[in-house]
Amino acid sequence: MSLQDKYAELIATGNTLGIANWQVREQDQVLYLDGTAKSTADKDKLWEVYGKLDPDFRSADVVMNIAIAEGAxxxxxxxxxxxxxxxxxxxxxxxxxxxxxxxxxxxxxxxxxxxxxxxxxxx
Incomplete structure (x- = not known):
């Protein structure tokens, strides 16, 4: 199972929220998610989904670099x-x-x- 399959819900949430410059890539058994959220609430939603998929954040197989849009x-x-x-x-x-x-x-x-x-x- 690829990391993109494992974290499909997280990727879909980023798409649904309209994360700007949403980039998803796998490299060296790590899934990198980059983009800019419209609000802190949207960024928090991504972290909530990630927490649901990896409750203790122990897998260490995701790196999320999510900025918040200026003026948010x-x-x-x-x-x-x-x-x-x-x-x-x-x-x-x-x-x-x-x-x-x-x-x-x-x-x-x-x-x-x-x-x-x-x-x-x-x-």
Whole structure:
């Protein structure tokens, strides 16, 4: 069984998600998957499928080099005790960028509420 057969679901998921510049190649008993995801969520979906196929990631027969498109956003759910600066520090982006990306939700940058789903821009 080739690695492309073994990981057919992972390859199909990349195709379905529309991973840009999606390249799949086998070399020296390793499957290389390269491309650019539209979002962090899409990249995470690829890792979820891979984790399902190789739960402990012990096979060491896949290398995924998946970048995230510039301007992509992640989603974060505010929890009690959060502030924009704390969230920004955790995600490597300024609180101002988070505020600007969420002016439809946040009216005052000093007041955010648990449960809000904020867009976190990539750096």
């Amino acid at each position: 956003v992640r989603e974060y759910t505010v929890v009690s005790g959060d502030s924009l600066s704390k969230i920004g520090k955790a995600h490597g982006v300024s609180w101002q960028k988070i505020y600007e990306a969420n002016t439809d939700i946040i009216k005052n940058p000093d007041i955010i509420q648990p449960g809000w789903k904020l867009k976190i821009p990539t750096a």
